[in-house]
Amino acid sequence: MATVAERLDVEPLQLWTGSVLALLVALIGGSLLFPRTVYDGFVWHFFWGPVQADANSAFCAIREGGATRYLYESAACSAAPEPVAYPGYTLVSEVGYVVILLVALSGLVFLLRALDLGTDRELFFSLLPFVFFGGALRVVEDVTDAAADPLIDYPLNTLLISPVIYFTVFGVTLAAVVASVALARRNVVDDYTRPLLASGVVFLVATLLFLLWSAVAPDGPGTFYPQVIVVILAGSTVSAAGTWWLIERFAPAVNAGTGRMGFVVIWGHAVDGVANVVGLDWMVALGAGPNLVPKHPVNRAIVEITGSTLPASVLAVTGDTWPFLVVKLVAATVVVWLFDAQIFDENPRYAILLMIAILAVGLGPGTRDMLRATFGV
Template sequence: MTFPETDRERTWAAGVGAAVLALVGGSLLFYDTVYGGFVWHYFWGPVYADAHGAACAAWNGGSPVLLDSAVQCASATEPVAYPGYTLVSEVGYMVTLIVMLSGVVFLLDRLNVGENRRLLFALLPFMFFGGALRVVEDANDALGGSAVPYPWNSFIISPLIYFTVFFLAVGALVLAVWIARRDYTDDYYRPLAAIGSAVLAASLAYLGYLAATTDRVHFLPVFTVLTIGIATVLAVAVYKGADAFAPEINYGTGLAGAVVIWGHAVDGVSNVIGLDWGAELGYPNGDLVPKHPVNSAVVDLTQQYVPQSITAVIGDAWGFLLLKLVAATFVVWLFNDELYEENPRFAVLLLVAVLAVGLGPGTRDMLRATFGI
């Protein structure tokens, strides 16, 4: 059965095509400025440096050079790309995420699925899987890159790992719908969750194998126990508190909103535990360091404005946890009944995306500490 293309789909395809054409055309016509100064500097360069375990990569007129020390990076001629995110790249990925979600809405319309919040729960294993897969790459770095060599390791490095997990999840969704419509199961949620659980289990089993057979990967379950336990207590407190004092916050999402708050609590708690208490809990390299511009900025502001006598006792990463809880609660409040009734599929996908950008990085930080990488 074929479906006619809608005006919305044509507009989306034209917009995506125009953006791709502008980037490709600009990169060809103005190679150093558009590709080197923008695409490479903010998007591919950080991945390239991270994939090779370098401190940074210098553009060097189109022949990138990997540098191994902060001194070399500081003296290199711009543009210089550092592993991780920048504010420019985070905005770029956010826009890309919204555009891709719009495309998935069209797919869900074609499949006539995705309007129920059960989809969020079915996709939970994939969010844990994304964090676990990123830790597989961390382990690969710790072992000298022998297991997953370049360029294949690029696909499990942030941010490309988000696209890897995204396409795996979309493929699993299509397969799960096919299974359900062949009457092998009553719905597509269970096979979708089962596929996600299987790839998550495989990633954790591999990390467990490395912990048992190498001296570069360890097993420190206290980080996972504390992160999940504290995040659960905080999420329940926030959700129940909203029910008691501002019930309109939870009207549009119900239990799904509690899961979103919990996912971001995991991100915040994993940062507090890893950054402030890593050494005390046995992390072999001392305290972890912030990996994203936002939590790095929060830590810097805390160190600048909160007396050292206080941060010496309670740490300096707790501000990020508070920010995550407030932001997640605010976003949940925005999901009112009107938004859900107007476009339920897009509303559900937005909830999935909001949860993923918290739970994915949070799982990565939690498991990185758990396996001492």
């Protein structure tokens, strides 16, 4: 079957560039021509407004007469006319970010082709520390926001808030990739993945040391609950290992294409699931302060459905977040099954980038939730 580029008789890179430019022109032009409808009602309402509200520690933000105002009481937000933006995600914004992610991945394929990279699976593992780094860096903003005198104020703190932080981490990662490739091509190192992995570890360790300092320093904004991170890592490892055993025992074809990458993806999403279960239901039981609140629509929906369907006596024992872990494990397993050997043979760069992205959307938020609970922010 002919591709879109072949039917239109254009180069794939030209088609991608033209499509991105057309989308940008539509959004920017629409925002200029119809600011109240396109910008206030869509771009700001679902994408930039939640970031502004989060960066200013507001309960919500509202758009009035082309200006943004922040509200700090729930009742005022409920009474405010639309558009009203709350910190966090909506279903519309999450769909939009998925579209942006797919477009960005296509662009990255062209970049990797230009650098002659991405056909080996070692790239996936060398980027693993950067996924942890992204989640940990998001907690830096949580810590500074909890401080009496924040180290990073608005608007710079938006660089550490989703989804802008994804571009921040991408910029850091891209710089590390280019530098590592340059070292390899100048014969300073034998393999670019080694300095790439090392640089990711350095960024991650530096971020974790800052978070630890914020917890143990006098008058620091955080606390330190080591039992939380131990329970989350142990629970996610056991649940991922159990899922992997079932796959290897009863359906080995599921993992025929991904190999070790498949286990890492399942483990990353298990971290997200267990971090939610512990953070939302078991913080008090672990002696680690109050339970957190769900920020993603899927989390909230699962909590609401479970809370409304199970008896109170059952919820008192199990909590209402555990189905989220089941959903994460099942979804990750299905994704691993979809990535068969043929996909990696036909387009290894895109397949590996997709695997990294799928890992990031689970392990990134999971790392943030795990560290938020661990450091009490």
